[in-house]
Amino acid sequence: MDTICWYRVLFIAVLVLSCTGAVDGQVVGRGDLSDGERIYLREMIGTYRSPDLARIWIAERLRGASSKARADLEYSLADCLRSEGDIDGYDAKIQALARKYPSHLRSKGAELEAVQAAMARSIQAHNGAVFETDARLRTRMLAERDSIYRDEVASVLDSTIFKLNEELEQRADAAKESQRDAWEYYRLQALRLYAQRLPEGSAAARTVWERLVELSSNFVETRYENFVRRYEAQLFKGQALAALGRSEEAAEELELVVEIEPTIDPPYNDATVYVIRWLRIQALAGTAEAWNRAGKPEEAVDLFDFVQGGDDEYFPWKKSPEDPRLEPFIVQMEVEEAISRIAGGIRGDGLKLTRRLIDRYRSTEVMSANPDLARSANADIARGMSRLVDMKIGGMPAEFYFLATQGYKKRAEPEKAILAGKLVLNAGSGDPGANRWCSEALYEIAENSDALGRSDEAALAYQQLVEGYPDGPRVAAAAQNFFAISGDLAGKEIGGGPWQQLLVEAEGFFAEHSKGLGSAQLRMQQGAEAEGEGRYSAARELYLAISKTISIDGEERPVPFFYRARAAAARCLARLGEDPEIAASQALGELEPLIESARTEGDAAGEAVLRFELAVASWNDRFKQADLAISALSPLLEEVGGSGTHREGGLLLWLQILCAEGRLEEAERVFSSLDSDFPDSQALLIGTYDLVVALQVAAGDPSEGAAAAAAARRAGDLISRWIQLPGSGFEDAEAGVKFGIASILIDGGRYSEAVQILERTRATIAEDDRPEMQIAISFYLAKAANASGQHDRALESLDALVAEFENETFMGQFNDAPYLLIQRALANRGLYKSDRNIERLESMEKDLNAAIGILGQRRRSLRLQNALTPSFDGDYWNTWLLYLDVLKAQNRCEDVLRIIKSRRLMHGSKDSDFAPRAQQVAFDRIEKECQ
Amino acid sequence: MREPLLMRLGGAAIFKMAVIAAIVLGGVTPCAGDQILLKSGRSYDEVTITKATWEQVEYRMRGVSTRQKVDADDVDRLEFTSEPSGLSRGRGALVQGDWARAVSSLRAASSLPDERQKANAMYLLSVAHLRWGEQDGAHLGDAAKSAQEFISRFAEKKDFYLPHAHQILSEALMRSGKFSEAEGALQKLADGTYGNRWVLGGKLGRGEVLLAQGRHADARDLFGSVGNDGAVAGDSTFRNRAWLGYAACQIGQKQYPAAIETVRKKIIEARKRGTPRLDGDMARAWIIWGRAEEERAGGDRKKLQWATIRFLRAAVIATGGDGEALAEALYRAKETWKKLGDTERAEEMGQRLAQLCPNSPWNK
Known part of the structure; x- marks a missing residue:
């Protein structure tokens, strides 16, 4: 049975195993994981990349799992994330598991796994750069690759290893030694992975390779515990020497591994055979690569002839069916052999071997059975072909030169990719059989030119492709790109120029190749880009150029996004006018007849988007006409149904307008529609939070009495719900955010919920030794205690806090300092109501005086910066009111009147108001009571 | 041990x-695996070329014992799979414009025992010397010498590359300023020794010698007569040489709109023919068009911008192996950017020229 059939059998077995458990409801296994189960999981996730099937099995297995097995299975779920490419999710999950299961073996290595996750992110950044056509973004991604490696991989590895070695010098410890070796081994792997991604021959690459030589030599010479790692380190050393051009040394080092044998006698178990073959194959490939890079492929050919001449009974170079774990390495070895033979031996043999590899790993059979293997094999072949171009090997078929362009792309060398593309054109010139490759090559020349910032040359290469290969595989994309770039370049021509003429030609090509809607879609896209860059006039022109219908195969068909385009054009118009009111009314004038038209045609989605833009034109950062905006949006509630994006956006905007206007009753009605029609949506998440903020403002108005209390309660209810909504990110939010939410819950009367959140947050910041964190936790817990009437508990906690941080509190050196004093005053007030202890009033006076001083200073500073918010201002004046209440309770009405008179005079005259309306009423009342 | x-x-x-x-x-x-590419666009793949003369190419198909033949005049080029690595390295260096390495590899390959491979190597060596000579005139003498050696060595065997070698010799002498010797080297082509096709080749060579002397009118007549000859309808190599030469003469005669029209027409015709040839000839066509635009532009910005676009179209397809086409395209684009006042682009072009064509005389 060949390899592919074996895959299929295994997959079917996996499916049967997975489904059987699910269908019967029977638990697959119980207790700890067996060896077989561990291997099964490893194969499912690692070799066959089936995390979805693995999850089904894990869900079943968890039912009867022991606590140890549960930990193993949860780590496997994390591995599923990694298998799917979600490195950030994996990273977060293993950190969480390390806290949950601190004694688990993987938890002890959790930090190393975090470094490995960082390395994976660095590689991701590199891969992103390879395919990026925007030169600036490309540069940024390469910089990101380097900074992640430097800061999160290399420096962590070096410092951890240094620390471990220091500790081992103090005291021998086998477990720690094993840990150190694992870290050192990974450091070698990381160096190699990073160096392979740097430009070949560059100074940066040389530095990294040289370090790898040094460290791998040291590892081989001093770390004896694990023989496989030692041999692998030997391989790394050889590969590094080859990359540095020290080929003879490289060959000598690698040759030591080409013929390694186990220390035990045969027969050998499967694991031994696998490891020995794995090491030998890599060594042979590495040795050949060393000779090829040195320009001595004949030596590599001799080596291949020699080793293939004798057949090792136990450790064959190749076998059929092949072990799937070894196939990727065998591909690398064969690619090296092909390079050697083309460059240094019988060219025809090398070309045939290359052809065989290409055909195998591009076959549907292999690509569907093992897409990862196919991808990595094709990448290795492509890199191999690029190395033949480096070696200036000529006379290759056009297809092989095209593969070289792909190889250079993977090596992040766009200039060389362009060179290889031109070699395709040269090799395929006049040969109809090479048309496909010439078409692909021009596309690569264009993309890589674009990546290098040469947009005009990119456009011309696309143009060449469309003109020369109208039936080629990339013609549609090339026509689109030619159109897009021509549009950009034409837009920059002042007073007309050749690109405006070429744009007309490009549009013709695009219309011809895009099956109708393509040019309209491209205009939408270009319009959005222009708008995003603030070029409203250009954007509007593009949007207006989209017609209502388009002719496809001689038939007029509606353009589905016509109203969206017109809405966007009106939006740009609103942005263009200097006078926002006039601009808005012009946009309105454009939109209203379109709304009628959409309504007549029964286009609910079109009407929704037009109404949305009408509302935005009426209510934005330059112009605020809430009633106008609301009247545009109100039909969305009853008349315009549907679950389209613009109805959702329209309802959210309406809710936001009402919240800003303080029209909370109407806001609740709109919120109710959003909740029922768009549950779990992003709009509901944002809308809930906006309503909470509005309710908090209402709750801060003491003149509203019961209504303010109701608003605070409602805010508490809503924030409690908001935490549970998908996408809130509450669990992962920073402590500061959680404190704020706890405060809203406290104000809303949900004390125990607030306390639970605060206690959980306290556990997560246990190791954070910043005083402001500890202060904040204690403060909010005290606030919750105060609000729930546990004043003595609150006072005890606050007294302790102030005692520890007395100076910092009274100097206002941390953010919550004045609020801490206010809470202590409230605690004393609560206790005063029952024990009438005068000392409490004195203490309250002192605390509130200090709080007013700190808040007053901050208020002055905010006013100067024009950043004073109503919420802060409310807090300031409410603190004054508390203070005056304390004075009044001390029968110091003269002081109360003096203070109020002084405030009035500071604001103009003895009758002037000096506080926001809500608080002014309270000042007026207390003044009257004291008179 | x-x-x-x-x-x-x-x-x-x-x-x-x-x-x-x-x-x-x-x-x-x-192993079998050679390729014979015909001017018609057809090809014979996976064959073994057994013999190649200027009269015919003999080959064997896999599994077929008898040898087949094809007229050498119908052959565009030959690709040999079984070449030793030194020879294929020489080819590769030639295509990438690394003349020094090409000469070194091909010189070594010229001592191969196999006659076919030796012929290929010696011929390509003369090409390499000639291309190097375009950059550095000191190598033109080697080009002439190696072409002459090839002719002497393989005349009796009627090698496939013999007429090509005469052309190389003529061009080497022409570039050295030895115009009458250059014409003399074309004699065997002109007198029909290598067949009717090569009579046209001789005319083209003569036209190029006249063009090099600034005798535009005479050269133009020769190019025109070859270009209009029905025999070149299916022969893109000669056809392109004829019309490129003709357009170059028009530029020499300051007939810029006419030169543009010549090149434009031929590019459109080439496009309609089916399989494009995006090679050095096409690059040179774009350069000629750009030069004509530039010359007639005066100070007209738009025309200069168009000229730049033509030069860039050449740069997009030209390799280092296309003689000086890539270098010339980059240089001319640089100069037009300067005229347009875009110093940043001009500088960028200059840097690319220095990086991609460091030894080119266009690096000025």
Whole structure:
């Protein structure tokens, strides 16, 4: 049975195993994981990349799992994330598991796994750069690759290893030694992975390779515990020497591994055979690569002839069916052999071997059975072909030169990719059989030119492709790109120029190749880009150029996004006018007849988007006409149904307008529609939070009495719900955010919920030794205690806090300092109501005086910066009111009147108001009571 | 003590020499896989080329014992799979414009025992010397000498590349300023020794010699007569040389709109023919068009911008192996950017020119 059939059998077995458990409801296994189960999981996730099937099995297995097995299975779920490419999710999950299961073996290595996750992110950044056509973004991604490696991989590895070695010098410890070796081994792997991604021959690459030589030599010479790692380190050393051009040394080092044998006698178990073959194959490939890079492929050919001449009974170079774990390495070895033979031996043999590899790993059979293997094999072949171009090997078929362009792309060398593309054109010139490759090559020349910032040359290469290969595989994309770039370049021509003429030609090509809607879609896209860059006039022109219908195969068909385009054009118009009111009314004038038209045609989605833009034109950062905006949006509630994006956006905007206007009753009605029609949506998440903020403002108005209390309660209810909504990110939010939410819950009367959140947050910041964190936790817990009437508990906690941080509190050196004093005053007030202890009033006076001083200073500073918010201002004046209440309770009405008179005079005259309306009423009342 | 693997590889080297000896002595062909590409666009793939003269190319198809023949005049080029690595390295260096390496590899390959491979190497060596000579005139003498050596060595065998070698010799002499000797080198082409097709080749060569002397009108007549000859309808190499030469003459005569029209028409015709040839000739066509635009632009910005676009179209397809086409395209684009006042782009072009064509005389 060949390899592919074996895959299929295994997959079917996996499916049967997975489904059987699910269908019967029977638990697959119980207790700890067996060896077989561990291997099964490893194969499912690692070799066959089936995390979805693995999850089904894990869900079943968890039912009867022991606590140890549960930990193993949860780590496997994390591995599923990694298998799917979600490195950030994996990273977060293993950190969480390390806290949950601190004694688990993987938890002890959790930090190393975090470094490995960082390395994976660095590689991701590199891969992103390879395919990026925007030169600036490309540069940024390469910089990101380097900074992640430097800061999160290399420096962590070096410092951890240094620390471990220091500790081992103090005291021998086998477990720690094993840990150190694992870290050192990974450091070698990381160096190699990073160096392979740097430009070949560059100074940066040389530095990294040289370090790898040094460290791998040291590892081989001093770390004896694990023989496989030692041999692998030997391989790394050889590969590094080859990359540095020290080929003879490289060959000598690698040759030591080409013929390694186990220390035990045969027969050998499967694991031994696998490891020995794995090491030998890599060594042979590495040795050949060393000779090829040195320009001595004949030596590599001799080596291949020699080793293939004798057949090792136990450790064959190749076998059929092949072990799937070894196939990727065998591909690398064969690619090296092909390079050697083309460059240094019988060219025809090398070309045939290359052809065989290409055909195998591009076959549907292999690509569907093992897409990862196919991808990595094709990448290795492509890199191999690029190395033949480096070696200036000529006379290759056009297809092989095209593969070289792909190889250079993977090596992040766009200039060389362009060179290889031109070699395709040269090799395929006049040969109809090479048309496909010439078409692909021009596309690569264009993309890589674009990546290098040469947009005009990119456009011309696309143009060449469309003109020369109208039936080629990339013609549609090339026509689109030619159109897009021509549009950009034409837009920059002042007073007309050749690109405006070429744009007309490009549009013709695009219309011809895009099956109708393509040019309209491209205009939408270009319009959005222009708008995003603030070029409203250009954007509007593009949007207006989209017609209502388009002719496809001689038939007029509606353009589905016509109203969206017109809405966007009106939006740009609103942005263009200097006078926002006039601009808005012009946009309105454009939109209203379109709304009628959409309504007549029964286009609910079109009407929704037009109404949305009408509302935005009426209510934005330059112009605020809430009633106008609301009247545009109100039909969305009853008349315009549907679950389209613009109805959702329209309802959210309406809710936001009402919240800003303080029209909370109407806001609740709109919120109710959003909740029922768009549950779990992003709009509901944002809308809930906006309503909470509005309710908090209402709750801060003491003149509203019961209504303010109701608003605070409602805010508490809503924030409690908001935490549970998908996408809130509450669990992962920073402590500061959680404190704020706890405060809203406290104000809303949900004390125990607030306390639970605060206690959980306290556990997560246990190791954070910043005083402001500890202060904040204690403060909010005290606030919750105060609000729930546990004043003595609150006072005890606050007294302790102030005692520890007395100076910092009274100097206002941390953010919550004045609020801490206010809470202590409230605690004393609560206790005063029952024990009438005068000392409490004195203490309250002192605390509130200090709080007013700190808040007053901050208020002055905010006013100067024009950043004073109503919420802060409310807090300031409410603190004054508390203070005056304390004075009044001390029968110091003269002081109360003096203070109020002084405030009035500071604001103009003895009758002037000096506080926001809500608080002014309270000042007026207390003044009257004291008179 | 275990013998190092490297020392044990001596056995493999002996094995390899035995194989080579078998090839030389026994005429064993290790593998089929050569290609004969015809001017019509058809090709014979996976064949073994057994003999190639300027009259015909003989080949064997896989599994077929009898030899087939094709008229050499119908052949565009020959691709050999079984070449030794030194020869294919020389080819590769030639295509990438690394003249020094090409000369070194091909010189070594010129001593190969196999006659076909020796002929290929010696011919390509003369091409490499000539291309190098375009950059550095000191190598033109080597170009003439190696072309002459090839002719002497393979005249009797009527090698496929003989007429091509005459052209190389003529061009080398022409570039050295030896115009009458250059014309003399074309004599065997002109007198029909190599057949009717090469009579046209001789005319083209003569036209190029006249063009090099600034005798635009005479050269133009020759180019025109070849270009209009029905025999070149299916021969893109000669056809392109004829019309490129014709347009170059028009530029020499300051007939810029006419030159543009010539090139434009031929590019459109080429496009309609089906399989494009995006090679050095096409690059040179774009350069000629750009030069004509630039010359007639005066100070007209738009025309200068168009000229730049033509030069960039050449740069997009030209390789270092296309003689000086890539360097010239980059240089001319740089100069027009300067005229347009875009110093940043001009500087960028200059840097690319220095990086991609460091030894080119266009680096000025």
